[in-house]
Amino acid sequence: xxxxxxxxxxxxxxxxxxxxxxxxxxxxxxxxxxxxxxxxxxxxxxxxxxxxxxxxxxxxxxxxxxxxxxxxxxxxxxxxxxxxxxxxxxxxxxxxxxxxxxxxxxxxxxxxxxxxxxxxxxxxxxxxxxxxxxxxxxxxxxxxxxxxxxxxxxxxxxxxxxxxxxxxxxxxxxxxxxxxxxxxxxxxxxxxxxxxxxxxxxxxxxxxxxxxxxxxxxxxxxxxxxxxxxxxxxxxxxxxxxxxxxxxxxxxxxxxxxxxxxxxxxxxxxxxxxxxxxxxxxxxxxxxxxxxxxxxxxxxxxxxxxxxxxxxxxxxxxxxxxxxxxxxxxx
Amino acid sequence: xxxxxxxxxxxxxxxxxxxxxxxxxxxxxxxxxxxxxxxxxxxxxxxxxxxxxxxxxxxxxxxxxxxxxxxxxxxxxxxxxxxxxxxxxxxxxxxxxxxxxxxxxxxxxxxxxxxxxxxxxxxxxxxxxxxxxxxxxxxxxxxxxxxxxxxxxxxxxxxxxxxxxxxxxxxxxxxxxxxxxxxxxxxxxxxxxxxxxxxxxxxxxxxxxxxxxxxxxxxxxxxxxxxxxxxxxxxxxxxxxxxxxxxxxxxxxxxxxxxxxxxxxxxxxxxxxxxxxxxxxxxxxxxxxxxxxxxxxxxxxxxxxxxxxxxxxxxxxxxxxxxxxxxxxxxxxxxxxxxxxxxxxxxxxxxxxxxxxxxxxxxxxxxxxxxxxxxxxxxxxxxxxxxxxxxxxxxxxxxxxxxxxxxxxxxxxxxxxxxxxxxxxx
Numbered sequence: 001x002x003x004x005x006x007x008x009x010x011x012x013x014x015x016x017x018x019x020x021x022x023x024x025x026x027x028x029x030x031x032x033x034x035x036x037x038x039x040x041x042x043x044x045x046x047x048x049x050x051x052x053x054x055x056x057x058x059x060x061x062x063x064x065x066x067x068x069x070x071x072x073x074x075x076x077x078x079x080x081x082x083x084x085x086x087x088x089x090x091x092x093x094x095x096x097x098x099x100x101x102x103x104x105x106x107x108x109x110x111x112x113x114x115x116x117x118x119x120x121x122x123x124x125x126x127x128x129x130x131x132x133x134x135x136x137x138x139x140x141x142x143x144x145x146x147x148x149x150x151x152x153x154x155x156x157x158x159x160x161x162x163x164x165x166x167x168x169x170x171x172x173x174x175x176x177x178x179x180x181x182x183x184x185x186x187x188x189x190x191x192x193x194x195x196x197x198x199x200x201x202x203x204x205x206x207x208x209x210x211x212x213x214x215x216x217x218x219x220x221x222x223x224x225x226x227x228x229x230x231x232x233x234x235x236x237x238x239x240x241x242x243x244x245x246x247x248x249x250x251x252x253x254x255x256x257x258x259x260x261x262x263x264x265x266x267x268x269x270x271x272x273x274x275x276x277x278x279x280x281x282x283x284x285x286x287x288x289x290x291x292x293x294x295x296x297x298x299x300x301x302x303x304x305x306x307x308x309x310x311x312x313x314x315x316x317x318x319x320x321x322x323x324x325x326x327x328x329x330x331x
Numbered sequence: 332x333x334x335x336x337x338x339x340x341x342x343x344x345x346x347x348x349x350x351x352x353x354x355x356x357x358x359x360x361x362x363x364x365x366x367x368x369x370x371x372x373x374x375x376x377x378x379x380x381x382x383x384x385x386x387x388x389x390x391x392x393x394x395x396x397x398x399x400x401x402x403x404x405x406x407x408x409x410x411x412x413x414x415x416x417x418x419x420x421x422x423x424x425x426x427x428x429x430x431x432x433x434x435x436x437x438x439x440x441x442x443x444x445x446x447x448x449x450x451x452x453x454x455x456x457x458x459x460x461x462x463x464x465x466x467x468x469x470x471x472x473x474x475x476x477x478x479x480x481x482x483x484x485x486x487x488x489x490x491x492x493x494x495x496x497x498x499x500x501x502x503x504x505x506x507x508x509x510x511x512x513x514x515x516x517x518x519x520x521x522x523x524x525x526x527x528x529x530x531x532x533x534x535x536x537x538x539x540x541x542x543x544x545x546x547x548x549x550x551x552x553x554x555x556x557x558x559x560x561x562x563x564x565x566x567x568x569x570x571x572x573x574x575x576x577x578x579x580x581x582x583x584x585x586x587x588x589x590x591x592x593x594x595x596x597x598x599x600x601x602x603x604x605x606x607x608x609x610x611x612x613x614x615x616x617x618x619x620x621x622x623x624x625x626x627x628x629x630x631x632x633x634x635x636x637x638x639x640x641x642x643x644x645x646x647x648x649x650x651x652x653x654x655x656x657x658x659x660x661x662x663x664x665x666x667x668x669x670x671x672x673x674x675x676x677x678x679x680x681x682x683x684x685x686x687x688x689x690x691x692x693x694x695x696x697x698x699x700x701x702x703x704x705x706x707x708x709x710x711x712x713x714x715x716x717x718x719x720x721x722x723x724x725x726x727x728x729x730x731x732x733x734x735x736x737x738x739x740x741x742x743x744x745x746x747x748x749x750x751x752x753x754x755x756x757x
Contacts, residue, residue: 123655129500251686255679256668258648261660271667272498274682293648295545314549318542321648 008309010316013288017101021108027054028105029184041087043235044104049172049190050181057177058088059146059231063169066150092235096242100232100285106177107285110218110225114264117219125220126266135227136283142230146171166199171230173203179211222264227283236282243305246286250274252299259290259300292320336485344430345452351426352454353385359616360385363560366626369598371591373584374561380568381615389458390571392416396521399461399486401446401476402469403637404493404669406661408647409514411533411574413521418457419570420464421638422449423614425732434483440703441732442611443472450484456571460486462520465513467491469673470706489516497666497674510662530657534647536574543581544569544643547588551632552691554601556591559608559631560621566639567615603630604751605692609684609714610699611707612638617732620699623741629748633691635684641670672706680710681717688723695724695751697744702731724751 027036028046031054038055046055065081072078092099100107117124127135149170153163172178179190193208194200217224226232253274260271265283270290273279279300280286286302294300294312301311360382364370383389395416400407402421410417422428422445430451431444448454455461464486468474477488492509494502518525544566550556565584569577591597606629613621613636621631634640645668649660670680687693696718700708711727718725726747730736 118651118653121653123653124651251682254645254668254683256645257663258646261663262648262650268500289650295646295648314545317646317648318538321538321646 005308005311006313006315009311009313010319011310012320013292013310017287018111020102021111024103025105025108028103029053029181031055039087039091041084041091043088043092043099043231045106045175045177045181045229045231047105047175047177047181049178050185051187052185053181057231058084059234060169060172063146063150063171066147067154067168068151069154089238092238093242094244096239096244096286097232097235097280097284098244098286099235100226100229101287105181106229107223107226109180110223111264113215113218114222122220124222127221129268132266138228139230139233139282142171142228143233146230164197164199166197167203170203174206174210176207176210176214176225179207180214223285226265226285232282232285239280239282240278242280244286244309245278245303246280246284246288246291247277247301247303248273248279249299249301250276252296254296256295258293258295262289262293264289293317348426348430348448348452349387349454352424353387355424355426356381356616357385359618359622362622363564363618366622367558367560369596370561371557371584371587373580373587374557374565376580376583377561377565377568380572381564384456390418390456390573392457392459393573397455397457397459397461398463398465398517398521399455400465400467401473402467402493403642403671404467404469404665405465405491406510406513406665408530408533408537408661409510409517409525409658411536412525412530413517413523414529415462415517415521415523416457416573418455418461420446420449420455420461421570421612421614422446423567423617423732424449424454425617425734427452427454428732434479438703440470440472440611440701441617442614442701442704443476445732447476447480447483450480450486463487463489463516465489465491467493469493469671470704472703487520489513493666493673495673495675497669498676503663503666506666507659507662510665511658514658525654527652527654527657530654531652534649534657534661536578538646540569540574540578540581541643541646543578543585546585547581548633548640548644550585550588550592553592554595555598555603555605555630555632556588556596558598558625559606559634560618560625562631563613563618563621563634563636563639564615566636566642569643570638599628599630603628604694604748604754605630605632606748606751607631607633607635607684607687607691607693607696608699609635609696610711611701611704612636613699614638619732619734619737620697620728620730620740620744623737623744624697624748627741627745627748628752629695629744633687633693635670635680635687637671644668672710677710681714684714685717685721688721693723694754695726695747697747698725698727700727700729702729724754 029050030052032052036054040056040061041058042055043058045057046053048056048060061084065084149163149167153165153168156162182190194204214225255271257271260268263270264287267281267283269281270279291300291302291310291312295314295317297313298311302309364378395414397416397418398410399418399420407417421442424445427448428441428445430448434447435444466473466477466488468490477490480488491513494505496502514525606624608631624631645664647660647664649657670683698711700711715725728740730740
């Protein structure tokens, strides 16, 4: 048992993650070709605009379900919303934010774009701390937008006129995933700008712009889009009760900042917060690079229902960062 | 260029000081080696390394250019990457302390005086004069050292602007920029370009050294297999030794110590009071306090000094192995985890000490401050309050490099160690 634990603690998690991401990418982008449809309530951006997707993003289901009149919402139809949400929650609770770091095809795509940039030797950019604080709020605004607009299309709020159905689905139409993911199956139809009505024009234009921004943004900034992802916002509301956790023992932390340095999403608390035990923040994707970079024994630890899965160890750190120096001869 | 140097007096000073220094080193080495039985064989390398100074020999730098540093915050990886030999100049010699006293106010810390004296007399531990002295702007005295040394030392002085606080993002970014500029400076004075591959290699080299040091550090958490005075001497040799040679010697020593742990060959009574030494750094040949502690029956199992654990413990992690990420990563490593009392606030040092007390099962802390070392002295107030709350015994000792206070300190240390012994029931 101890041997297995040491093996895992010394493992190259990033390499393992790369392969998991590759497999899940194929599964959720091309899975439909083999008749795979895992669920319609997945906590990842598996986009149904890609006709071959192997599952569906929960946000699109949610938007459709919320396109409902008040009367229906509180009838038996409302139960469907709950069961759908329950399914989403069960999926989410198992892996917590690791859905983002290991499974989400949009996240994977951004990691690949980062790899491309790295291979060209081009430097990345980081947000300034103060900018970061403002930007991270945007995802919650998107979440509110996608919850309220479907209701406002189906109902009248405070006697205001109902919104046009052309705003629907309010997030998907502006989501870069809708435009980009179908391209992987050769479908370019989502690149169009729809001039049929003003809302359609606005939304499809924003969508195409977002796609362009996605590609350029993730080229210069690691996991550029994740900072704005409303799925990430929704997930974080339930992250505290998830089974998979990232814990930190602040007493063991020397604040060396290794974890913050390697963090793709730039979470400063991972290095500076020495009081919280649960260190999963809203932008965290549980990619576990911080655990790989931490040289203090059990300072950072991933647990599943309190059972330790992988811990930061000195040995593991040096395995990954120190010892493959070919210039140093042994005795 | 140096008015002070071409005089008979300077030559006489140099001659007598070099005799005094050799005597001082000989005496300390004798006490270090002979007064303690069964020193590990692996220590021979380190003893031999410092013993060459008694014969007026120097560390061989293999024809490399040499760059001197005066504090722990200089990213030595950058110097190594420019194919130069970094060496830390902080001196522990009383003989050069007396020289430095001539040029500095009376209440200056002995480390600063000694270092200035050493530079003035060209007593470098390496076989070549350094191209420059890199001086991080840490405490006030180190900061002014560079200006005072202008007329006394014919080596250019480069102030490396360390921020006075480290917790804010502004400080971090500022320091990253300082280090970036420093990279250019090193390239300029050595005439060697720091390439991506070279820097990567030098980071790995330091990392290997750290790995061995940390193994050694962890070994001391158990029952004592090595004396603290040896540990301090080992880390002192890291100041000037060739890093790869040092790492290999460390590896050998660790293997021997691991064997000793296995065979339960402890260096002294396994229940001797376990001491944590902290405060102003003990630097060879100023091993006065550590030698006293250990000859009185205590055993130093850990030191929280900028000449020991603070220098070698914390590591670098780089995400993308390009210059644009390696240089800031190095900057972070030399700023963020540093527990130097020149930072305010310095809560990290308190946390670190508490963690060490737990990890090393410490019985008592001995806090050394040098007369004139204001920062450590001031910080001792908060630390002692903290220990009071925590129930840890602490003895504060003010000392300097002169042998005069030997008797008085010996009495105080003896009483302290005896009181710890009654607690540990020997």
